[in-house]
Amino acid sequence: MNKSVRFQLNGREVAVETSPERMLLWVLRTDLEHTGTKYGCGEGYCGVCTVLVDGRPERSCQFPLAKAEGKSVLTIEGLSRGGRLHPLQQAFADHGALQCGYCTPGMILRAYGLLLRKPDPTEAEIADALEGNLCRCGSYGRIIAAVRAAAQALKMKVVDHETR
Amino acid sequence: MKPAKPKLRNGDDEYTMFDPRGRAGGVSLERREFLKLAGGGLIVVFTVGEGLAGQEGGPRGSGGYPDDPNAYLKVGPDGRVTCFTGKIEMGQGIVTSLAMMLAEELDVPLASVDMVMGDTSLCPYDAGTFGSRSTKYFGPPMRLAAAEARGILVGLAAARLGVAEEGLATKDGAVYAIKNPMKKVAYADLVGGRKIEVRLEKKPPIKPVAKHAVSGRPTPRTDARAKVTGEAKFAGDIRFPGLLYAAILRPPAHGAKLKSVDTSEAGKAAGARVVRDGDLVAVLHEKPDLAAEVLALVKAEFEPSSSTLDNANIFDHIRQVPARSDVVVESGSLDEGAKLAVKTVEASYYAQYVAHAPSEPHAAVVRIEGDQAEVWASTQSPFRAQQEIAQTLGLPPANVRVRTPFVGCGFGGKNQGGQIVEAARLAKLTGRPVQVAWARREEFSNDTFRPAAVYDVRAGLDAANRIVLWDYKNYQAGSRSSQPVYDIPHKRVLSFGGGWGGGEGAAVHPFGTGAWRGPGSNTNIFATESHIDLCAERAGLDPLSFRLANLTDARMRKVVGAAADQFGRSFAKAPTGRGYGIALTDYLGTYVATMAEVEVDKAAGAVRVLRIVCAQDTGEVINPDGARMQIEGCITMGLGYGLTEEVRFKNGRVLDENYDTYEVPRFSWLPKIEVVLVDDPDLAPQGCGEPAVTVMGAVIANAIYDAIGVRMGTLPMSPARILAALKDKG
Numbered sequence: 001m002n003k004s005v006r007f008q009l010n011g012r013e014v015a016v017e018t019s020p021e022r023m024l025l026w027v028l029r030t031d032l033e034h035t036g037t038k039y040g041c042g043e044g045y046c047g048v049c050t051v052l053v054d055g056r057p058e059r060s061c062q063f064p065l066a067k068a069e070g071k072s073v074l075t076i077e078g079l080s081r082g083g084r085l086h087p088l089q090q091a092f093a094d095h096g097a098l099q100c101g102y103c104t105p106g107m108i109l110r111a112y113g114l115l116l117r118k119p120d121p122t123e124a125e126i127a128d129a130l131e132g133n134l135c136r137c138g139s140y141g142r143i144i145a146a147v148r149a150a151a152q153a154l155k156m157k158v159v160d161h162e163t164r
Numbered sequence: 165m166k167p168a169k170p171k172l173r174n175g176d177d178e179y180t181m182f183d184p185r186g187r188a189g190g191v192s193l194e195r196r197e198f199l200k201l202a203g204g205g206l207i208v209v210f211t212v213g214e215g216l217a218g219q220e221g222g223p224r225g226s227g228g229y230p231d232d233p234n235a236y237l238k239v240g241p242d243g244r245v246t247c248f249t250g251k252i253e254m255g256q257g258i259v260t261s262l263a264m265m266l267a268e269e270l271d272v273p274l275a276s277v278d279m280v281m282g283d284t285s286l287c288p289y290d291a292g293t294f295g296s297r298s299t300k301y302f303g304p305p306m307r308l309a310a311a312e313a314r315g316i317l318v319g320l321a322a323a324r325l326g327v328a329e330e331g332l333a334t335k336d337g338a339v340y341a342i343k344n345p346m347k348k349v350a351y352a353d354l355v356g357g358r359k360i361e362v363r364l365e366k367k368p369p370i371k372p373v374a375k376h377a378v379s380g381r382p383t384p385r386t387d388a389r390a391k392v393t394g395e396a397k398f399a400g401d402i403r404f405p406g407l408l409y410a411a412i413l414r415p416p417a418h419g420a421k422l423k424s425v426d427t428s429e430a431g432k433a434a435g436a437r438v439v440r441d442g443d444l445v446a447v448l449h450e451k452p453d454l455a456a457e458v459l460a461l462v463k464a465e466f467e468p469s470s471s472t473l474d475n476a477n478i479f480d481h482i483r484q485v486p487a488r489s490d491v492v493v494e495s496g497s498l499d500e501g502a503k504l505a506v507k508t509v510e511a512s513y514y515a516q517y518v519a520h521a522p523s524e525p526h527a528a529v530v531r532i533e534g535d536q537a538e539v540w541a542s543t544q545s546p547f548r549a550q551q552e553i554a555q556t557l558g559l560p561p562a563n564v565r566v567r568t569p570f571v572g573c574g575f576g577g578k579n580q581g582g583q584i585v586e587a588a589r590l591a592k593l594t595g596r597p598v599q600v601a602w603a604r605r606e607e608f609s610n611d612t613f614r615p616a617a618v619y620d621v622r623a624g625l626d627a628a629n630r631i632v633l634w635d636y637k638n639y640q641a642g643s644r645s646s647q648p649v650y651d652i653p654h655k656r657v658l659s660f661g662g663g664w665g666g667g668e669g670a671a672v673h674p675f676g677t678g679a680w681r682g683p684g685s686n687t688n689i690f691a692t693e694s695h696i697d698l699c700a701e702r703a704g705l706d707p708l709s710f711r712l713a714n715l716t717d718a719r720m721r722k723v724v725g726a727a728a729d730q731f732g733r734s735f736a737k738a739p740t741g742r743g744y745g746i747a748l749t750d751y752l753g754t755y756v757a758t759m760a761e762v763e764v765d766k767a768a769g770a771v772r773v774l775r776i777v778c779a780q781d782t783g784e785v786i787n788p789d790g791a792r793m794q795i796e797g798c799i800t801m802g803l804g805y806g807l808t809e810e811v812r813f814k815n816g817r818v819l820d821e822n823y824d825t826y827e828v829p830r831f832s833w834l835p836k837i838e839v840v841l842v843d844d845p846d847l848a849p850q851g852c853g854e855p856a857v858t859v860m861g862a863v864i865a866n867a868i869y870d871a872i873g874v875r876m877g878t879l880p881m882s883p884a885r886i887l888a889a890l891k892d893k894g
Contacts, residue, residue: 018451026453030409035401036394038572040523041604045823048523076394085392093388096793100255101391102398102523102572127831134823136523136573137255138800139793140834 007068009034010078020066024058025049027065028075036076036105040134047133050106050113051075057113076105079112087153088112088146097146099137107133111147120151206239206316206355210309210364212288212302235288235302237266237309239317243337243352245270245277247306250290250547251298252282253387254571254578255797256853257790258298260386264786265303268379269310269370271334272351274386282543282568284550292545292579294679296752296851299786303849311368320354373784373845380845382789387570397569399542400527404597407529408437409452410590411459413445414606417816418675419469430461438462439593446590448598456603469816471674478616479514482639485661485672492643492657501633501654505624508633509698513621513691514878515641515861517673517811518614518680518804519820521828524572526610527601530587535559537588539566544578553588575801576679580612605821612678613811615664617641619691629703631714638691640672642684645858648692649750650714674816681798685751685858686805690879693747693862697869706735707746707866719781719844720755724748726840727757727779736870741766742774743871747862751855755781755842758799758859760835762867766890769883771807771868773833778856779840783847795839795856802860803829810880 006015009032016031028034028051037060040048044062051060052074053067079086085093088108098104107130114121114129121129126147127140135143212235238246245266253259263277280286282293290302314334321339322329325347333342340348373380390396415422425445427438436458437448445462449455473481502508528541530553537557543549546566554561571578587600602610617640624633634648634655643659664683666672680686700710708728715721727746736743745760761775776799785791808827812819820826865876874889 019454022451022453026451029401030451030453033403034394035397035403038398038524039400039601041822043604043822043824046523046604076392080393085389089392092392093384096385096388096789098385098388098391099257099793099797100523100572101387101396101570104391105394108392127834131831134523134828134830136521136575136801136828137793138797138829140800140829140831141796141837142793144831144834 005065005069007070008072010074016065018065020064020069022065023061024051024063024065024068024073025060028060034075034077038102038105040103040106046103047110048103048106050109050133052109052113055113055116057110074109074112076108079108087157088115088150091146091150091153092143095142095146095149097139097142099139103133103135107135107143111143111150114147115151115154119155121147123148204241204355204357204359206313206358206360206362208237208309208313208362208364210235210237210305212305235306235309237306237313239270239313239351239355241352241356243272243276243350243355245272245310246280247277248280248287249302249306250282250284250287251293251302252544252546252568252571254293254544254574256293256298256794257385257787260383261299261786261790262303262306263386264379264383265307266310268376269307270314272337274378274383276337282546283565284546284567285565289547292548293574294544294576294579296754296853296855299849300753300851303786305364307370308367309364311370312362312364315368316360316362317351317354321349324349324354379786380784380788383787384789391570398524398527398572399529399540399569400524400599400601402529402540402569402599404529404531407597407599408448408450408590408594409455410446410448410587410598410600411452411455412586412600412606413459413462413464414609415466417466417469417471418818419471419816420466423465423467425465426463429463430458433458433461437594439590441589441593444586444589448590448594448596452599452601469674471816473674474814475516475810475812478516479618482616482618482672487639487660487672488662488667490643490659492659493647494656496654498633498635498654498656501624504626504632504654506627507625507702508622509625509695509702510622511695511698511875511877513619513687513694515614515617515687515690516879517616517677517813518809519608519611519811519826520573520575520577520680521608521823521826522573522575522577525602525604525607526578526581526583527599528581528584528587529597529599530584530591531597532557532591535563537564537591539564539584539588540569541566541581541584542571542578543568543581543584544571544574544576545581548579549581549584552585556585556588557592575681576683577611580676580678582610604823608811608821608826609818610676612665612676613673614680614683614686614805615640615642615666615673615677617687619687621691621695623695623699625699625703629705629710629713631699636692638688640666641687644684644688645682645749645751646684646688646692649717649720649748650696650711651716652714674813675818681801682751682854682858685749685854686861687879689747689749689858690861690865693749693859694865694875694877697745697866698875708733708735711746711748720748720750720757723755723779723781723842724757726842727759727777730779730838730840731759731777741871743867743869745863745865745867745870747859747866749855749859751858752851753783754850754852754855756855756859758856758863760863760867762864762871764868764871764886766872769886769890771864771881771886773803773807773835773864773867775836775838776863777838777840779842780852780856781842781844781847782852782855783850784845785841786849788841791841791852792839794852796837798854798856799837799860800829800834802857803833803835803864805880806861806864807880808882810882
């Protein structure tokens with residue numbers, strides 16, 4: 001049964017008329033044409049499809065649209081502002097923390113969720129938080145370094161803001 | 165078959181650049197030759213393959229290219245440089261390294277280079293992107309073409325500026341007078357309004373490596389921005405108006421034939437279209453998830469597969485199945501070697517099937533309009549796909565345009581792509597554009613696995629502990645890297661079977677097999693380098709000293725020395741629970757020496773790789789950062805086939821269909837990785853995408869032996885196998 005489901009996508013109100021039982025991944029990719037969120041395994045094992053829902057990382061292939069009602073969804077398309085990369089995106093690029101790039105959106109959003117909870121994670125905490133996200137190109141070490149660097153950059157930004 | 169000459173079918177003089185956003189907008193296509201279409205500018209036509217590539221240091225005739233000029237380079241009226249290449253970008257980084265080679269030779273900023281990749285209408289024929297060949301075979305002739313273009317630009321500038329060519333130099337996309345740098349003219353001004361076509365026939369002088377300012381410097385990936393913002397398009401992201409998504413009925417096992425199918429329930433589902441063409445039964449829908457949902461309503465019966473093979477009996481089968489044998493190398497006499505030997509070491513080694521498990525499953529979109537087909541595919545071989553689709557649709561190949569957006573890993577698994585033909589068939593049947601994107605379970609089941617294989621090795625040592633005998637047979641692995649790097653007077657290496665693809669019409673494997681990153685080599689090196697360790701032990705020498713005592717190749721000795729200097733030269737000697745290992749390879753001209761430290765939990769049989777040092781000589785390195793990324797990726801991927809990755813199967817059915825049971829490396833596995841790039845700028849660039857993965861099984865096996873005194877003869881070295889081996893040892 002179709003229903004109108006409303007939520008915020010990258011800060012904008014959207015309404016989708018479809019079955020609320022469908023998984024968010026497919027609604028994002030097909031109905032809303034936000035293809036930055038990728039399909040990886042369809043069963044919640046690889047983390048490639050990770051998005052943030054109200055600040056929490058969720059596997060969008062296992063997240064029914066109905067649960068997004070009234071919530072705020074952040075995908076990779078919503079991370080940069082006015083053409084400026086988010087410090088996490090910049091750090092991934094600077095540290096070569098990607099090769100084929102397919103797992104990158106999910107990896108960045110999982111890391112974003114971590115930094116919201118824990119702004120200054122250790123390497124072990126980063127690895128632990130990202131354990132469920134697979135990268136077949138083997139960029140794990142560089143991803144950890146990138147998240148550490150982004151955490152530092154964000155901290156500096158906060159300091160910068162406070163002293164201004 | 166002679167490949168079709170590249171035809172350009174865009175209607176106007178605008179051609180589409182390799183566009184990470186992947187605009188799929190329609191263009192009216194008509195046939196035109198490249199040179200007509202390329203419009204104004206300076207075009208250099210050159211040949212990749214025989215000839216110049218051979219002169220540059222690559223083995224002659226091994227690039228897989230036709231003989232006629234088949235590659236283009238353009239300096240446009242705006243001064244931008246464009247490389248047209250049939251190669252594709254799947255993470256290996258040539259989108260950056262090839263552009264760096266052009267920027268270097270032409271003296272333009274890296275940002276002024278555009279890469280047009282894997283588009284059969286715009287790019288010259290290319291056999292495919294595999295074998296770590298892009299930088300090695302495509303790079304050098306492209307660099308010569310760039311040098312030729314630069315020479316022509318300098319010639320034009322000489323006339324324009326009234327300065328002799330000897331008095332001119334190039335920088336930042338302009339030619340200037342050395343004595344008066346203010347006197348200069350931009351490439352754009354030299355080329356603008358003209359049309360200059362040259363064919364590269366002589367070898368122009370190129371810049372010496374010592375003068376390189378771009379090439380050889382660590383450089384961030386040029387595609388990073390598109391990939392961190394989600395703008396980068398993969399095949400599954402391409403949209404057309406009216407696009408339908410397909411979900412395809414699959415047999416439960418390989419070799420299971422469709423007996424009957426009832427699509428009546430599925431046919432009633434709203435918005436769904438069910439089509440059947442022989443064994444191809446598919447549901448098409450405007451939403452991919454709903455297509456899959458409706459497919460579940462299709463009732464089908466299959467005959468059981470006749471395959472009786474499984475993981476337990478596969479090795480006996482592989483040894484027994486009739487197979488052609490190829491002599492890979494033979495020198496001296498095995499009888500003579502056996503006479504000289506005072507110690508003989510014999511063992512067999514085994515490797516199970518392994519999946520590619522690319523991050524991005526196979527996907528393709530096909531749109532047919534009139535007698536033209538446009539295809540976007542996740543493929544390593546766009547020109548092969550073009551031929552397959554032309555055949556499927558009954559069109560001339562020139563009417564089929566295959567375009568390759570970013571590809572999310574390949575590793576050899578995307579040389580073949582059944583999804584492309586499926587999408588073409590369904591597009592023809594429905595009259596609509598169709599996307600086929602394999603679900604992960606389809607990806608595992610339809611993969612062309614690394615073949616299971618068997619190795620029998622007999623070696624002999626003389627009284628001075630020199631290897632005097634090497635009798636090596638592999639069954640179904642393929643011959644690559646089966647030739648030992650050591651000095652052995654009496655040796656013979658035989659390779660049985662049709663290689664990693666199983667050969668023509670062979671019923672060796674219960675499912676498809678094919679190239680898997682470093683094909684053949686991974687398991688040949690596992691057998692060879694494990695056996696060398698056995699020999700070292702019999703000789704009473706440590707694994708490093710024994711290798712060096714049997715190795716005179718100066719280049720390899722330098723690489724081994726670099727690894728040992730970084731890692732340390734001591735071995736633990738069992739059984740301390742921690743151990744060190746070493747393994748070497750010459751992978752198609754790239755030399756690798758890797759050393760490992762592992763920790764083994766004897767109660768659980770679990771192995772943890774703590775540290776990897778990899779020294780690699782790849783010849784001239786174009787992008788050291790890119791090379792390191794590839795090597796780190798090889799090491800990480802190697803942990804998987806070394807320790808856990810194995811495709812379980814029974815009666816034609818693949819039992820591991822997702823990451824819950826098929827265990828690939830993850831964050832918690834990450835060892836300390838130290839990469840040493842051994843400086844060798846005088847050697848032409850060699851391949852880098854595969855070599856370092858090929859030693860990983862062996863180096864882990866050797867370190868496990870050092871840790872617990874157990875020799876693991878089968879890949880992967882899973883906890884169950886380690887526990888069993890410990891029990892056998894008693």
